[in-house]
Amino acid sequence: MLSRSSLHLLIALSYRPSRLRQSGSGFTLLEILIVSVGLGILAALAFPSYMGAVDKAHYAEAKSQMGCLARELQGFRLENGHFPDDVNRNIRPVGINCFYTQASGQVPFDSRYDYDVSPGANCYVQIVFLGKNNEKEAPHAGTRRYPQAGLYDYSEVSSGADDLVYSLGVNPFDLPC
Template sequence: MRALRVKLQGFTLIELLIAIAVVGILAAIAIPSYESYMTRSKLKGAQADLAALGLVMENFYQKQLRYPTTTTSNTADTRCVAASGSTTCTASGWQPSQDGFTYKIVTATTSTYKLEALGTSGKVNGCSITLTQDNVRAIASCSSYNGSWQ
């Protein structure tokens, strides 16, 4: 009688469990790292938007020899003030590059201003990023990202 040799193909249960464990360990390392990267990216985007808004304010100052004196409480109003120096929106002079933040002109006099980006969603919810006419920059209420920004 001939011995029949049957060649089995596939994975054993142990091999599958090892592969699942390796994928789990990699995911446990990669997911928090990715979330941190995305949070830093959102903060940098908001900082760039504030810097651009500050440039619009400085441009207004160069033309009028004063800053707009209107304060705002939301991004749409801020766009109008940045465009025309008043609450009458004549043209869009500034547009934020991302969602997730509300941009405000917190204080405004003819010689000073303070701009703020306030996080509204996800890990940046409640983060306050500020910029003044003297280029004083700060981040507050934002877990491990508090302090100044470059």
């Protein structure tokens, strides 16, 4: 905050007698300072909202990509009688084209996807988007955290987590995984 004496000094420096003015269309130093401070305050208020909207757009893109991958995995299973084998993070499963890797530059936040398969009785498949922090907080498929098919936000379960989980559900029919 400006002290009273500093404010008086700024006002005195910005005051120009009319006889020294070439034209009456210029701005005083005080006017420029007030506008600059006002713009700074508006920018400080608007920036977090803007970044929140950008993050929401990135997560919406990840949800769209996960939906594409889930549909392709289900199609693969219908054609081949089983899901592709489990692979490490950021590696495309064999026979799947809709799996974006970090190197493609198309994954939001330059993050990664993880395709998990838990074979055996009651096969369970999930796709995990590692989120903005690019770390996996969601449990491995072996835990069968989400037995119902659908898209889940793991941040609702664990504070600080930002993973999205697309579960294809638990297979109750003992079909091969």
